[in-house]
Amino acid sequence: xxxxxxxxxxxxxxxxxxxxxxxxxxxxxxxxxxxxxxxxxxxxxxxxxxxxxxxxxxxxxxxxxxxxxxxxxxxxxxxxxxxxxxxxxxxxxxxxxxxxxxxxxxxxxxxxxxxxxxxxxxxxxxxxxxxxxxxxxxxxxxxxxxxxxxxxxxxxxxxxxxxxxxxxxxxxxxxxxxxxxxxxxxxxxxxxxxxxxxxxxxxxxxxxxxxxxxxxxxxxxxxxxxxxxxxxxxxxxxxxxxxxxxxxxxxxxxxxxxxxxxxxxxxxxxxxxxxxxxxxxxxxxxxxxxxxxxxxxxxxxxxxxxxxx
Amino acid sequence: xxxxxxxxxxxxxxxxxxxxxxxxxxxxxxxxxxxxxxxxxxxxxxxxxxxxxxxxxxxxxxxxxxxxxxxxxxxxxxxxxxxxxxxxxxxxxxxxxxxxxxxxxxxxxxxxxxxxxxxxxxxxxxxxxxxxxxxxxxxxxxxxxxxxxxxxxxxxxxxxxxxxxxxxxxxxxxxxxxxxxxxxxxxxxxxxxxxxxxxxxxxxxxxxxxxxxxxxxxxxxxxxxxxxxxxxxxxxxxxxxxxxxxxxxxxxxxxxxxxxxxxxxxxxxxxxxxxxxxxxxxxxxxxxxxxxxxxxxxxxxxxxxxxxxxxxxxxxxxxxxxxxxxxxxxxxxxxxxxxxxxxxxxxxxxxxxxxxxxxxxxxxxxxxxxxxxxxxxxxxxxxxxxxxxxxxxxxxxxxxxxxxxxxxxxxxxxxxxxxxxxxxxxxxxxxxxxxxxxxxxxxxxxxxxxxxxxxxxxxxxxxxxxxxxxxxxxxxxxxxxxxxxxxxxxxxxxxxxx
Numbered sequence: 001x002x003x004x005x006x007x008x009x010x011x012x013x014x015x016x017x018x019x020x021x022x023x024x025x026x027x028x029x030x031x032x033x034x035x036x037x038x039x040x041x042x043x044x045x046x047x048x049x050x051x052x053x054x055x056x057x058x059x060x061x062x063x064x065x066x067x068x069x070x071x072x073x074x075x076x077x078x079x080x081x082x083x084x085x086x087x088x089x090x091x092x093x094x095x096x097x098x099x100x101x102x103x104x105x106x107x108x109x110x111x112x113x114x115x116x117x118x119x120x121x122x123x124x125x126x127x128x129x130x131x132x133x134x135x136x137x138x139x140x141x142x143x144x145x146x147x148x149x150x151x152x153x154x155x156x157x158x159x160x161x162x163x164x165x166x167x168x169x170x171x172x173x174x175x176x177x178x179x180x181x182x183x184x185x186x187x188x189x190x191x192x193x194x195x196x197x198x199x200x201x202x203x204x205x206x207x208x209x210x211x212x213x214x215x216x217x218x219x220x221x222x223x224x225x226x227x228x229x230x231x232x233x234x235x236x237x238x239x240x241x242x243x244x245x246x247x248x249x250x251x252x253x254x255x256x257x258x259x260x261x262x263x264x265x266x267x268x269x270x271x272x273x274x275x276x277x278x279x280x281x282x283x284x285x286x287x288x289x290x291x292x293x294x295x296x297x298x299x300x301x302x303x304x305x306x307x308x309x
Numbered sequence: 310x311x312x313x314x315x316x317x318x319x320x321x322x323x324x325x326x327x328x329x330x331x332x333x334x335x336x337x338x339x340x341x342x343x344x345x346x347x348x349x350x351x352x353x354x355x356x357x358x359x360x361x362x363x364x365x366x367x368x369x370x371x372x373x374x375x376x377x378x379x380x381x382x383x384x385x386x387x388x389x390x391x392x393x394x395x396x397x398x399x400x401x402x403x404x405x406x407x408x409x410x411x412x413x414x415x416x417x418x419x420x421x422x423x424x425x426x427x428x429x430x431x432x433x434x435x436x437x438x439x440x441x442x443x444x445x446x447x448x449x450x451x452x453x454x455x456x457x458x459x460x461x462x463x464x465x466x467x468x469x470x471x472x473x474x475x476x477x478x479x480x481x482x483x484x485x486x487x488x489x490x491x492x493x494x495x496x497x498x499x500x501x502x503x504x505x506x507x508x509x510x511x512x513x514x515x516x517x518x519x520x521x522x523x524x525x526x527x528x529x530x531x532x533x534x535x536x537x538x539x540x541x542x543x544x545x546x547x548x549x550x551x552x553x554x555x556x557x558x559x560x561x562x563x564x565x566x567x568x569x570x571x572x573x574x575x576x577x578x579x580x581x582x583x584x585x586x587x588x589x590x591x592x593x594x595x596x597x598x599x600x601x602x603x604x605x606x607x608x609x610x611x612x613x614x615x616x617x618x619x620x621x622x623x624x625x626x627x628x629x630x631x632x633x634x635x636x637x638x639x640x641x642x643x644x645x646x647x648x649x650x651x652x653x654x655x656x657x658x659x660x661x662x663x664x665x666x667x668x669x670x671x672x673x674x675x676x677x678x679x680x681x682x683x684x685x686x687x688x689x690x691x692x693x694x695x696x697x698x699x700x701x702x703x704x705x706x707x708x709x710x711x712x713x714x715x716x717x718x719x720x721x722x723x724x725x726x727x728x729x730x731x732x733x734x735x736x737x738x739x740x741x742x743x744x745x746x747x748x749x750x751x752x753x754x755x756x757x758x759x760x761x762x763x764x765x766x767x768x769x770x771x772x773x774x775x776x777x778x779x780x781x782x783x784x785x786x787x788x789x790x791x792x793x794x795x796x797x798x799x800x801x802x803x804x805x806x807x
Binding site: 030031032033035036037038039040041042043044045046047049050052053054081082083084085088089092093096144148151152155156159162163164165166250251252253255256259260262263266267268 | 346352424427429431435480499525526528530531534535537538687688690691692695697708712723729730
């Protein structure tokens with residue numbers, strides 16, 4: 001176990017280093033932020049002055065080493081555009097992203113898991129195809145479109161919900177649904193195939209032979225054993241939700257990290273993009289690690305060192 | 310319906326209508342993004358200055374008619390061609406209660422022109438080489454040469470408190486700005502909104518709204534929905550389609566203003582094929598500008614024949630646009646044969662309306678040119694357009710230009726003077742006129758120079774002016790506000806109709 005943890009930690013560090021290097025150089029292959037910071041009428045000298053002040057006139061290797069040194073000290077730097085520490089900006093936006101991801105996950109799990117179970121238990125019934133159709137449609141709708149439709153219907157036409165922004169839990173409903181629908185379908189499909197898979201196993205048959213009722217069978221056996229793929233998909237879906245949040249946050253003016261990333265990419269505010277991507281990488285790596293850990297708790301047959309008894 | 314029910318409904322209706330008739334205490338404005346900064350010397354983008362211009366007073370301002378009007382300076386007086394004396398208004402106080410003095414004005418000028426601060430606005434004030442206090446209420450600004458645009462630039466120079474900036478860091482000042490304007494900074498909820506409170510001690514016209522909230526709403530459809538749902542009272546940056554949508558909706562209206570922003574097609578006159586004046590003229594004839602303004606945009610844009618609008622000093626009457634004549638354009642191009650077939654890249658960025666760029670590309674190709682669109686992100690576009698070697702700058706580009714100074718110098722000099730990093734024109738006569746107009750204090754002489762500039766530019770087709778852009782805003786029906794050519798948003802010039 002200790003060896004496994006160390007190895008995973010080492011792998012994580014290598015991954016982080018790779019992500020850091022990639023994000024640093026890829027960003028610098030694109031435009032120079034200085035041009036976006038000055039008015040169009042600025043002279044070449046103004047541009048040079050600002051570039052020097054931002055340290056962008058130094059050799060790329062020097063900038064890279066400086067960036068690595070900052071990262072080692074957990075210093076995310078200062079935004080070019082806002083002149084505010086990136087950590088302050090990210091910390092102010094993080095709670096919004098967590099709220100939205102939480103809301104979306106709730107929608108996805110609360111709708112997806114029962115739906116998946118229903119589809120599995122009622123397999124080959126008349127309802128299966130239409131329900132699967134609904135699930136697929138929900139997953140296929142472009143978020144910006146379903147988002148705008150919801151805003152126009154519930155926000156403008158009915159006036160039930162605030163069309164955008166933050167401030168109350170009511171603001172969270174539409175963006176959570178818009179984002180959660182994407183993952184809901186994934187949960188439903190995984191749950192369905194997992195349950196179908198479990199139902200064909202011997203222990204279920206023998207439990208049925210012993211006269212165990214359907215309700216007890218589902219709650220005591222099926223759900224627990226079908227949960228493993230769902231747990232692993234949850235970890236991946238959380239990362240997906242953070243990525244999908246970019247569009248949902250833009251449509252609903254939800255000030256999370258997704259929107260911050262879009263705005264920073266457009267403004268070529270490299271430092272913020274670096275900070276957000278690093279945070280994303282850390283979260284993704286941590287989620288995968290957590291999924292591994294949870295596997296072993298749910299199913300003791302799986303050991304963290306990968307050996308199966 | 311019982312009498313009691315009827316009475317109750319009537320009472321509720323009366324209460325509601327009374328509520329509607331009451332003046333509003335809070336105004337909600339939807340911007341595209343949050344301000345980049347509230348330090349008025351640091352960032353120059355619309356979302357920032359919509360907000361900070363209400364927190365700070367500028368040295369001078371423009372009235373709704375576009376005339377330069379007193380603000381912190383009550384009077385101005387040219388002592389010589391290079392010295393401008395300002396008289397500072399008595400009785401202005403900053404939001405912390407301290408008086409605004411001539412020292413603050415001197416400090417503000419020196420701060421924004423200090424290369425150490427690396428203000429993105431430095432270029433606008435670089436001509437100022439000194440500021441000094443000559444009496445308790447007098448400040449003299451010295452320029453490195455005669456600079457007639459100085460007053461127009463001072464419209465954008467905000468006065469900041471020296472006593473505050475002496476004690477807090479720039480970051481802290483940005484987080485808690487203290488100005489002397491009609492609205493006080495209250496809170497900045499990062500990424501969400503900035504809230505301002507009315508300054509009850511303001512020396513000038515007081516605002517009508519107790520608080521104003523500027524929200525960051527990046528998606529235009531969402532801004533429109535917010536306005537229609539009543540969660541926003543004023544929204545910026547909508548296009549003509551969204552304006553049409555609002556015109557047919559209840560309780561909202563569209564406000565428009567012709568701006569000082571000129572849209573143009575830039576041409577590289579230094580490299581083939583557009584180094585040939587006849588081909589440039591053919592390119593101009595091939596572009597249906599009326600069609601673009603009316604058919605594609607439809608927001609009230611006006612075709613222009615010069616790189617200026619009637620809102621600019623230096624605008625010349627009687628410069629007609631080159632007429633649209635696709636047949637003649639095609640004939641000229643055909644006659645040039647291979648010379649006209651040289652491939653050209655039309656540089657553009659997603660920031661601009663791609664419908665226009667695509668329409669122009671198609672019109673040029675129909676006339677026989679060989680044009681491809683080169684779409685890159687804005688930063689790359691800007692870098693290409695300002696390449697150190699003018700011959701490497703794009704052969705064609707689309708741009709929309711405003712200097713926010715309402716003076717032709719701010720448009721014509723950067724785009725047409727051979728020394729500028731945007732220009733792809735090299736004409737000594739034009740250079741001399743632009744330089745003279747930039748360094749002559751005599752207004753009549755300047756007007757004469759710009760009249761000649763407009764003629765030279767049209768006769769040689771150095772650039773193709775397209776149209777005067779219109780700013781479109783959505784507003785609640787009850788909001789009274791007249792948008793202006795310089796796209797400012799002064800909250801103390803807004804009111805709520807009863």
